[in-house]
Amino acid sequence: MPSTLFDKIWDAHRVAQTPSGAQLIAIDRVFLHERTGAAALGRMAEMGREVFDPARVFAVTDHIVDTRPGRTDATPMPGGEAFITQTRAACRAAGITLFDVDDPAQGIVHVISPELGIVLPGCTLVAPDSHTCTQGAFGALAWGIGSSEAEHAMVTGTLRLQRPRTMRVSFDGALARGVTAKDMALHLIAAHGASGGAGHAVEFAGDAVRALDMEGRMTLCNMATEFGAMAGFIAPDAKAFDWLAGRRFAPASFDGPYWQDLRSDEGARFDQEIQVDAATIAPMVSWGTSPEESLPVDGQVPQGSQRVHDYIGLAPGAQLAGTPVDAAFIGSCTNSRIADLRRAADILRGRRIAPSIRKALVVPGSMAVRRQAEAEGLDKVFTDAGFEWRMSGCSMCFYAGGEGFPEGSRVISSTNRNFPGRQGPGIRTHIASPETVAASAIAGAIADPRDYAPDGSTQAEEAA
Amino acid sequence: MSGFPQPLAGRAAPLMIDNVDTDTIIPSREMKTTGRTGLADGLFAPLRYTDADTRTENPDFVLNQPEYRHAQIIAAGANFGSGSSREHAVWALAEWGIRAVIAVGFAPIFHANCLRNGILPITLERSDVAALAGQQVTVDLAAQEIRSASKTHAFAIDPEARLMLAKGLDAIDLTLAQMPDIRAWAAADRQARPWIYPEHTA
Numbered sequence: 001m002p003s004t005l006f007d008k009i010w011d012a013h014r015v016a017q018t019p020s021g022a023q024l025i026a027i028d029r030v031f032l033h034e035r036t037g038a039a040a041l042g043r044m045a046e047m048g049r050e051v052f053d054p055a056r057v058f059a060v061t062d063h064i065v066d067t068r069p070g071r072t073d074a075t076p077m078p079g080g081e082a083f084i085t086q087t088r089a090a091c092r093a094a095g096i097t098l099f100d101v102d103d104p105a106q107g108i109v110h111v112i113s114p115e116l117g118i119v120l121p122g123c124t125l126v127a128p129d130s131h132t133c134t135q136g137a138f139g140a141l142a143w144g145i146g147s148s149e150a151e152h153a154m155v156t157g158t159l160r161l162q163r164p165r166t167m168r169v170s171f172d173g174a175l176a177r178g179v180t181a182k183d184m185a186l187h188l189i190a191a192h193g194a195s196g197g198a199g200h201a202v203e204f205a206g207d208a209v210r211a212l213d214m215e216g217r218m219t220l221c222n223m224a225t226e227f228g229a230m231a232g233f234i235a236p237d238a239k240a241f242d243w244l245a246g247r248r249f250a251p252a253s254f255d256g257p258y259w260q261d262l263r264s265d266e267g268a269r270f271d272q273e274i275q276v277d278a279a280t281i282a283p284m285v286s287w288g289t290s291p292e293e294s295l296p297v298d299g300q301v302p303q304g305s306q307r308v309h310d311y312i313g314l315a316p317g318a319q320l321a322g323t324p325v326d327a328a329f330i331g332s333c334t335n336s337r338i339a340d341l342r343r344a345a346d347i348l349r350g351r352r353i354a355p356s357i358r359k360a361l362v363v364p365g366s367m368a369v370r371r372q373a374e375a376e377g378l379d380k381v382f383t384d385a386g387f388e389w390r391m392s393g394c395s396m397c398f399y400a401g402g403e404g405f406p407e408g409s410r411v412i413s414s415t416n417r418n419f420p421g422r423q424g425p426g427i428r429t430h431i432a433s434p435e436t437v438a439a440s441a442i443a444g445a446i447a448d449p450r451d452y453a454p455d456g457s458t459q460a461e462e463a464a
Numbered sequence: 465m466s467g468f469p470q471p472l473a474g475r476a477a478p479l480m481i482d483n484v485d486t487d488t489i490i491p492s493r494e495m496k497t498t499g500r501t502g503l504a505d506g507l508f509a510p511l512r513y514t515d516a517d518t519r520t521e522n523p524d525f526v527l528n529q530p531e532y533r534h535a536q537i538i539a540a541g542a543n544f545g546s547g548s549s550r551e552h553a554v555w556a557l558a559e560w561g562i563r564a565v566i567a568v569g570f571a572p573i574f575h576a577n578c579l580r581n582g583i584l585p586i587t588l589e590r591s592d593v594a595a596l597a598g599q600q601v602t603v604d605l606a607a608q609e610i611r612s613a614s615k616t617h618a619f620a621i622d623p624e625a626r627l628m629l630a631k632g633l634d635a636i637d638l639t640l641a642q643m644p645d646i647r648a649w650a651a652a653d654r655q656a657r658p659w660i661y662p663e664h665t666a
Binding site for chain 2: 015016018020021022024026028035036038039042043047049052053055056077078079082083086087120122123128129130132143144145146147148149151152155156157158160162164194195198199225226228229230249250251258289290292307398399400401417419420421422425
């Protein structure tokens with residue numbers, strides 16, 4: 001009987017049935033970060049429990065580490081240093097590989113895990129971070145968990161789970177010029193809701209997905225959690241295998257029947273199917289306080305709940321484009337990879353951000369991305385345009401206290417969440433692609449990136 | 465962890481907003497220690513306080529109202545607990561005294577976190593949640609039903625989750641009993657997929 005990719009990975013990892021009916025699923029990789037790593041490891045030590053296989057557990061400092069050059073263990077977040085030092089000590093005691101503050105491989109967990117070949121096609125990978133689904137771009141089953149489940153996975157090498165339902169979202173056809181993976185994700189979530197994927201493991205498929213580069217695929221899978229899905233993933237192809245081959249923890253090559261079988265069979269049945277015509281997708285920007293409240297950039301704000309209109313300060317019928325912004329942010333596990341920075345730099349090259357922009361920053365997703373960008377001179381493009389050029393980390397994708405945007409700011413942001421207060425108390429966040437952030441920073445107002453494109457090429461054409 | 469109250473009775477605090485995220489339940493800046501405690505004071509800080517720094521209460525917020533100040537049950541909208549996977553959101557709710565959340569729907573990680581911390585997440589149709597919001601209700605885990613003065617609502621929960629909640633069982637202890645199966649599986653898998661098992665580098 002034809003199987004879905006999800007079925008194949010799940011069934012291959014089923015260790016046992018529990019007496020009460022859940023399934024024990026083997027977990028190949030656990031990745032911790034300093035925000036919750038110390039809590040999980042500390043509790044394990046308290047309970048006298050040990051890591052089942054420390055060689056398959058990794059940790060990084062990304063969430064609250066400082067992103068200003070010359071950083072140390074000190075972090076702008078009040079009390080933040082303790083999270084870093086305690087996570088370091090706990091990793092050492094448990095024998096876990098840590099990519100520390102000063103490690104050349106440091107970066108956001110979902111950026112460095114692929115860079116290091118820690119995530120692999122067909123593997124199961126969990127992390128106490130909701131955007132772990134990003135790593136599904138490589139054909140892995142990767143999802144976010146809480147601290148208790150992280151302990152469970154570390155101690156037993158498994159999780160106790162109920163099998164989710166399966167969904168396939170097919171983006172058929174080709175993207176229009178200036179439209180990116182971020183826009184695909186926001187289009188889908190706007191159409192089907194922030195809980196549209198609830199209860200499901202979602203496979204992204206179709207011509208427009210295959211045409212994406214690996215960075216674009218990671219962006220699309222990253223937003224699966226904003227769709228309410230347990231996980232999002234894409235069947236690995238030559239692009240995925242070539243991207244990973246030979247990386248530090250990856251095999252030198254991916255030849256062989258195991259790798260070739262990592263795809264949904266012809267005729268495989270999904271519990272739910274969604275079809276999207278990729279050609280109808282426009283550059284998207286969020287207007288409200290949930291990713292589902294997103295619009296084509298040239299659209300008008302619809303009628304939402306009064307509390308959302310009050311928070312975001314936009315009335316029904318308002319034009320999104322032209323709304324003045326005070327700050328700009330390029331970074332986060334959604335859009336901080338080298339391809340994201342290249343596309344934003346293409347728009348900023350030879351231009352300056354508007355004088356009304358009070359804070360603009362670029363935070364590369366990893367130190368490797370930062371080095372690559374500097375080798376290509378992108379840092380100069382950003383700083384010449386008026387952006388700050390940072391060390392890698394999660395930074396102001398969320399507000400942890402200590403460093404924030406000016407009070408009351410409206411921020412155009414390449415991040416994944418526009419929740420009330422997400423980027424600071426009272427901050428109004430509009431999520432969009434890096435090129436839309438760049439265009440809006442130049443305009444000083446929400447702008448259509450197609451009006452600022454350096455040439456007519458699209459991401460899909462570049463990838464093809 | 466103690467077993468789930470049999471039964472749990474009280475007034476369901478109405479919080480009928482969709483997409484209440486974990487940043488709202490416990491903001492990142494309220495997570496001040498690396499442990500699991502000391503979080504109740506920051507619970508729902510953005511809604512609960514007009515000024516979080518001075519802890520000035522917002523009298524309009526449901527949990528600040530006398531009849532809900534000691535509520536153990538919340539009635540919520542769709543996609544409750546969306547956003548960050550931080551288990552601190554559930555720890556904060558549990559520390560404050562919440563034992564059950566009746567919602568139109570939950571984000572999956574939050575749902576799993578509830579079950580690991582003695583909080584019963586119940587999903588019902590929107591009209592049913594709305595009917596229960598603000599009412600005196602009895603949550604009966606064994607019978608899988610919620611009773612109010614006007615109606616009884618059945619709810620679904622998987623058998624393992626029900627057992628673990630009812631008895632206050634630790635999932636890790638349960639799984640440790642199956643370690644022989646797990647070790648055997650891993651030994652065989654190491655032969656089949658050697659690339660999954662790196663040499664230790666720490």
